Each structure stands twice: as C-alpha cells, then as structure tokens.
Amino acid sequence: MHSRSPDAEERLQNDWFAAAGLQPPRHLAIHPDDDMYQGRVLQVSPERRRQVYMRCGHESLCVLENALSAAGCSLDRAGAVLDFACGYGRLLRFLVDRCGAERVHGSDILAPAVQFVRDTFGIHAFDSARRPEDLVLPRRYDVIHVGSLFSHLPRATFAPFLAVLARGLTDDGVLVFTTHNPSVHRGALDPSGFTFVPLSESEVLATADYGSTFVEPALVQAIAKAQGLTAVATLEREVWRIQDVHVASRRDLPGLRHWRPTPIARGSIVRAELRADGHAWVGGFVRLPRVLGAPREVWLGVDGARLVRAEWRPHPQALPDGEGGRWFDQFDWYTEGPAAELLAGEHTVAAIAVLADGTRSCFDARLLERVC
C-alpha cells in the first residue's frame, strides 16, 4: 500500500466534480458524526470517501428532479421543500444551491444533525420524533423528499410515518421516498412482502425503531394508497442501484406513466496502474439502467483535466439479481498506453460514461497506483 498525500481525499472529490462537469456545492463541510460518511457504511478506501459521499448526495438530487419532472412539477416552482430524515445534509447541500436556503427545510431524529444543517446551510430545520404520533410538521410542503428512512422502519411505524408526511403535503404536493428493493436482501424474505431485520449502520438509534427494511413495491404502493396518496408510482432500484423510488400524491399525476430512470452511470475503476516503465492500464466496469441502452462513449479524465478515450464492450454474462440483473446492464472498459509523464507525483483518474442521450456521468475517481 502506498502512502497517500494528506489532500488525496479532497483531490479525488474535486476531480470527481470536474469530471462530472459540476460545480462543487458552496458548502463542502461534512460533519464527523455523519453516518453516511463513515468507512463502515461507505466501505471504500479513506481517500475515496468524500468523493463517494458527494456522488451519492448529488445522485439523490438528480433522482429527485427526474421524479418531480415526471410528476409534472419542479423544484423551481416548489415554494417549500422538505428533506425529511435529512441526516447531516448529504443531499441538502445540493438542494440549497439549487433552491436557495429560504425554500429548503430539513428534519431528522438526531438533534446534532438538525443543528448542523440549520447552522451550516442556513435552512429551516426542526426535530423529528421517534414515534410518528409525536411528530408535528410546522407547516405544509410542496415537495417532501425522504431518502432512506422507510428503508429502515419497522412495520409498526412505516404506515403511520407515511400518513403524517402525506398530511404535510400541500393539496398539489408531491412526496418522493425510497425503500430497499427486496432483491438486495441476502437473507430470507418474509412472505408478507415486508421484511424487517433489526440491524443498521446507526450506532445511536435503537434497532427496534431503525433497522433494515425490504418491501415489495406493490405493498409500498398499497400502504401509500391507504394513507390517501391515491397517485403512486415506483421505479425499482432507481437510487444508488439498491433502493426503489416512489412518487406519491393526493392528485392524479398522469406523467408518471412515462417516468424513466435517471440517466446516471454507476460503476468502478477496478485497476488503475502505472508500471515503472511508464505504461499505464486503467479499467473497470460501468452499469446502466437497461432502458437507457449502452453507453455512447467511455472516457478517463486524468488529474481533473486531460481526457483519454476508453474501449468498452458488453459484459459477457447477465448480472445476478442481487446485483440488479433485472434492471441493469454491465459494460466492461479499459484504456492503456504510454504515460511516462505521470511517473512523478500522485495522479488521479476519473471514469466518465456518456449515455445514449448525451448525459455525461462520472462514476468513479481513484489514485493511479505505481506498480513494479
């Protein structure tokens, strides 16, 4: 293992933003207690944590905007937007830049998280409650987003929390929430369609209140309808490749019939090596929602600037179901060649897919490894 420069994590984050063609958010601070940033959750090498954290937060924004657009609304027209169960603001930092702090609201059960998002992003923030019957929403919202809370709730509070949030919508309001797709669960699934396992990433929340929940989309829809959310639609494994996204409202949303996956590439740089003779080899895989087709091109960004074209081909086997085989296709890619100019110093590489519709999506950034 090579030693990393102290700023390697920040460089990879910045090079990911550059390769994705994005301006970094105005607020880059990450709270040290943010579970979504911890190594045990991200399971990536320390220098890649910021990049993955920012990528997941930005993906939430893209998925939310895509869902709202299918529902016939947009963040531009929403007077008040609530990110419920916002944590320490992985998504909020992007929402604030998109909407302006005045229209953005956040809430979480963790008081330090609520204080952090209020102080850091300047948004309206309020404490949530452990029991849904104790939750009081201070107002009604045009958009409520709930990323990865219903993926953790037990049966007893799942519907009641949904009911409180449904009542918190304006008449035309839209609720966007996520649940774990059952296909990602490695253990036995409950025949009821609702599987709750009392285990989670949190070291502070009781596992009886906050575990890991896997629900059949049809059951999620039935529960939502029972709370008065008469229009409800689902895209399976739409966010982070493991969670279903549901859009729900009390009014009819005919556009949801044409809701398609957000154009986002997910994948990995598996090897990024530079030999002592100056020959470089970088390769990995990229996975795309099947309905979006094959990539148009795959590129490698070097040091956040120079672009090198990569070869790609379809992966020879279908992905297993747990890996998303029903929804995604994998493409393998690589590029190699002389790169003696990279022998000195530390260098980053970032992998970019250009999708069939022209969207540019950067799915990984890593340090180039020196090998013998």
Ligand SMILES: C[S@@+](CC[C@H](N)C(=O)[O-])C[C@H]1O[C@@H](n2cnc3c(N)ncnc32)[C@H](O)[C@@H]1O
């Ligand atoms: C998996 S994290 C997701 C955080 C954030 N939405 C994101 O995507 O980064 C789930 C969040 O739900 C919060 N949470 C748990 N129970 C809650 C409750 N009863 N009300 C509000 N938030 C809750 C946790 O504190 C945690 O911040």
